[in-house]
Amino acid sequence: MTSRVGRFRQSAAELRQSLAGEASARAASSKLRERGLDESEPSTFLESDEPGTPTDVPPDLTAAAFFDVDNTLVQGASIVHFARGLAARDYFSYRDVMEFVWAQAKFRMTGRENSEDVAQGREKALSFIAGRETDELVRLGEEIFDEFIADKIWPGTRTLAQMHLDAGQQVWLVTATPVELAQTIADRLGLTGALGTVAESVDGVFTGRLVGDILHGLGKAHAVRTLAIREGLNLKRCTAYSDSHNDVPMLSLVGTAVAINPDADLREVARVRGWEIRDYRTARKAAKIGVPTAVLLGAAGGGAAAAVRHLRR
Template sequence: MTKAAAFFDLDRTLMSGSSAYYFGKAAYREGLLPLPRLLADGVSGLVFRLFGASDEKSEKLRDRILASVAGHEAESFRRLCPQVVEEILPRIRPEAQALLDMHAEADRDVWIVSASPVEIVEELASALELTGGLGTQSEIVDGVYTGNLAAPFCYGEGKAEVMRKLMAERGYEPTSCYAYSDSASDLPMMQLVGNPVAVNPDRPMMAVAHRRGWPVIEFNRQQKRVMRWSLSTGLGAVAGVGGYGLGRWHGRRRAAALLAQPRRMRKR
């Protein structure tokens, strides 16, 4: 069988809002982040939830995170990860969880790819019983964060770079892989795979999806379990997403019939 994977953006795709805010919240509780910084991140998180983020805002967030951890022992921030994940888990959209489950049932590896710190992304992927997580790596020297990056910033072209490396290491066939994101900033990631899917897309992403005939999924804003596929993709979009897209919402029996593949044995 061809080795394939599904890659999911985190913020505004799997969850509403910004995961980085919950990282800051946990750091503040432990005395690792001043209140003014937390309040600023809270406002930024609200704006992000409503309108998304520009490249400039994302780079500023990267710099704030790097500055926040600089000089601190890596272990002190690693201890925060379970707290952060505990706050994020209830914010994973039910519709997104169904997509994660369906790819797992189709025996595909499932990865989260996010600009958030890799420690959080890996912890979240483990909690969701996914294959793994890719995130932004901060440099650590003698157990202390230096405030510099240890790898490409996992955003924009940086996401594509870390995905490309992983796909080569794992032997994934790009044309058989899937990618899900809301933002045009993730176009480099989307263009790596044969099955890109726009989720709650911003306007630039929506325009690209329509132009290229990509499937578009929009979750109900009140987070009800409602799914609407864009008219531009029609029924062909459902087939293009592996014939499994709506199965979860019509019941597990229907999903099983669509998948017709063995369920993946998960590690507990």
Template structure:
């Protein structure tokens, strides 16, 4: 059996669902444009530079979830899927996912973006498993804080290890393991698998992939 892991933002998606969700809420007037848009852009630039404080970012990202009832959030997310997400899904991305699903591999998305935002996106691809940052909740309401280790940088390895263990598996259970990513932030997990693939990579990951002889592909 093989293992196939996908990053989501700027990998399977031709864009960033984290950034797009905040921009969507700003567009609806849920978040204040003057204050929140500048912070959203700042966090995106920090991510690209590899300087992001994940907990500071999660305070920003998860706070809106704690201020609204789940039914309203779900309705907004359905609108978000139509307006923002589906236009970011390319045919190449769908075809790549389907090829791995058809091979009977164990397939998952591994993303730092929280599970509320990414769950419906992963289901749109037909991918059965999601390893993501988990937003904490209490009696069904989000608290605005993460639960456990965020699935970011080396945290992705920790969360994947825990997920595989819950299935009675580990990395050694697989003949081959792929991880597809666009970002140098994912180098820890890319180095862990037998088949790392750089997808429309940032400059830092592109340089590393070229030096290591890793495949570089585009899904755009």
């Protein structure tokens, strides 16, 4: 009996991902409430500021779209773009940025994250925010989005997001990026909100600890499922988009899964499961997983080249 029960027991890593997902969904729902939505009714999408967007579309209360960010909505890794912005403000060195870039390059080449790289990146990020006010990170995120991320949005993916908004559906970002930065991206694009990594804060100041863990893999699936319960969504009527095999748990939750700019493993899964595949990379061969130079530049969205020039100087 004991061994049978043991098989259903969560590992420490699974528990952290579960906590991360619940914290992310809780933060996302709270953000909606702060914006004045009626707590007695399911939350509807926030209208886009895009010109020509219909404002009289009846809300579809049970359907939503969930978009991964890195290499799905944004060219390259949003955290690398953010690090570039911090380096430009002397918060990080460009050598630190190169470490982020190299970790992302290895991930794009192999399709697998190195646990040591993840741990080092997490510790560096947490040491940066510890003791800082949450409002400071929000302000930096807004500035850095305008300078480094705005022109990195894939137009094709942006169009898909707008399609869901025009249908009256909620549109959410789901990413390992800090929730403050993810929320800024969502706000700038007129989306409903964001599910991201939640860093613990007390009285508006970061403690230097995460709630659970980085929102990733199973954590994203937990976040989407928890948010669906909170907001009255029917996951069978929802759509999810991602470029990474690591997001298969999230993609498998919804009624419609779409692979955007997929890595090799996700492309294979999509073919087997009959998921739609869309590729917005202009030079397919250059962007093919396994070509180190193209991957390195793609991982940073130009950050690698900028950092190398800076280091050479």
